[in-house]
Amino acid sequence: MRQTILAVLSLSTLAALLTGCGGDMVLLNSKGPVAEGQSNLMMTAIYLMLLVVIPSIIMALVFGWKYRASNKDADYKPTWAHSTAIEIVVWGVPVIIIGILAYLTWWGSHKYDPYRPLESDKAPVTIQVIAEQFKWIFIYPEQQIATVNEIRFPEKTPVNFKVTSNFTMNSFFIPKLAGQIYAMAGMQTQLHVLADETGVYRGFSSNYSGYGFTQMRFLAHSVTEPEFNNWVEAIKAGKANSINPEAQQKTVLDAAEFATLKDGDRSKHQIENMVKNAHTPEEKALAEEAERKGPFPTKPYPVTYYSSVEPNLFESIINKYMSNYHGADHSVQAGAEHVNAEHATASVEE
Template sequence: MRQTILAVLSLSTIAALLTGCGGDMVLLNSKGPVAQGQSDLMMTAIYLMLLVVIPSILMALWFGWKYRSSNKDADYKPTWAHSTAIEIVVWGVPVIIIGILAWLTWWGSHKYDPYRPIDSDKAPLTVQVIAEQFKWIFIYPEQEIATVNEIRFPEKTPVNLRLTSNFTMNSFFIPALSGQIYTMAGMQTHLHLLADETSPAEGYRGFSSNYSGYGFSQMRFRAHSVTEAQFADWVAAVKAGNGTSINPEAIQKGILDQAEFATLRDGNRSHHQIEVLIAKATTPEEKAAAEAMKPYPTKPHPVTYYSSVEKGLFESVINKYMSNYHGADHSATAGAHGAAANAHAAVEPASSAVGE
């Protein structure tokens, strides 16, 4: 019995640590109306389900105690088979709870639809988001600036995010402010969020919640909610090429155009994969192609500011994968991708031995 109690307490402690008790329980400490609404919806569903779970546990313990072999006063009914009252309770209560949960799910799905704009007296701020390998790129089309691994916006102002991916499917997530939304190549998804207050100096955590390769763990960024005056000062500083005056740890650059955008693609394989490819290369061409590969990053890309951005860059990323549907001419891009595909094909036989 003692060992059983210790095992239960140990498992409970581990579960508490894994769920964040005593730490950053960000999902229960939301800083915006969307995240707060989703948190309330989640807790309401949990409380409703506990109406069945807790009584079931208590009755299981009580029945075991009452009808134990040493209790000679318990009723003994070997021919008992049915009770209408019990059937009504056992089936009726769960059906009612499931009905309420179904309504809450329907209501919440519409209320907190990622595509639904947030009602506000203030004009929304539009930010275009590109999931790159392995980093997040934020473009401010109205301010004509761009950033890498950092997003800033005024407090109490709706932020309309337009998201896509320049490689595999990913998932954009700022737990303190909103739910997650997928980013996919050739497609545009939407997400709306709003911060009720300014963020701490380190900002809110943002990351990818969808595994996308060896560099997945490095896809982290910071979301800063600031005052309107601070946001205006930050935009002016970045446009003037002096963004490091706001964030000394950032890197300030000039224009984010197609050439600069191409340099933001990180790596071809992990260190281990490249070593194996080199070791298993059977021709000088295969070995040279493997040696030319860059390894995936082992830490997040530093925060980078761009004082200007090429117009239509976000749309060009979408069109690159959807040219047949959009009717655009991407022959130059296709040629570049063809060359990359040929280089990849040169090391494919060795790569297959590694196991992607």
């Protein structure tokens, strides 16, 4: 008996720790209208389901006690077969609850559609999000700056995230502001959020995408509008370190710089074995590539600011995968068409 009690107490303690009791229950501590609405929907669904769960638990305990073998006063009806009242309750209540949940699901799916722009008297801030291996790259197309593993935006202002990936499928998630949205290569997904107040919110990858995915963490800063403008100007002037002393400041994020941001996806031990056991030209090439990329990260990539961005870099990353999907290199094709057009123009002039 004592061992049973200790086991139950241990499991209860472990369950409390795993559920974050005593800490910040982030999904129930929303800081924006989207997350708040989703949290309310979740709690409403839980309360409705408890209308069945709690009575069922109580009845199981009461019936077990009432009809125990030692209770000689309990009714004994071996020929009992049917009760209309019980059938109505057992089937009617769940059907009603399922109907309500179905309506809430339909309503919530439209109300909190991640593609649906938020209503506000302020113009939204657009942030292009790229899931890289293993970090998050953010491009501000209107401000012409870029960051790695950090974003800032004004409070009480809609933020329009446009999300894609430059490697495997990933998941972009800021729990206190909105639900997760997938990042997929060759595709663009959208997420609209708004922060009700200033603060710093955790963001991360909620989808396993390799050994280094646990390092895909970033901070989302909701600041006042003057602070946001000062931050943008500081990055453009190459002085953003005055705002975040731990950040790295760089000049331009172009295709060449972007290519250097990809991390390796193997451990140091795996790379050493690849180099040691490489015999064929193909194996040696793979080993050299693995050495060049290096091992997967064991800590998040440092926050980095870029004072300018190559135009249409975000679109070029999406198009790169689309051209591969259709079996053609669109950039080469476009170049050939341009050359043919020049030849045609020259012929007409002659």
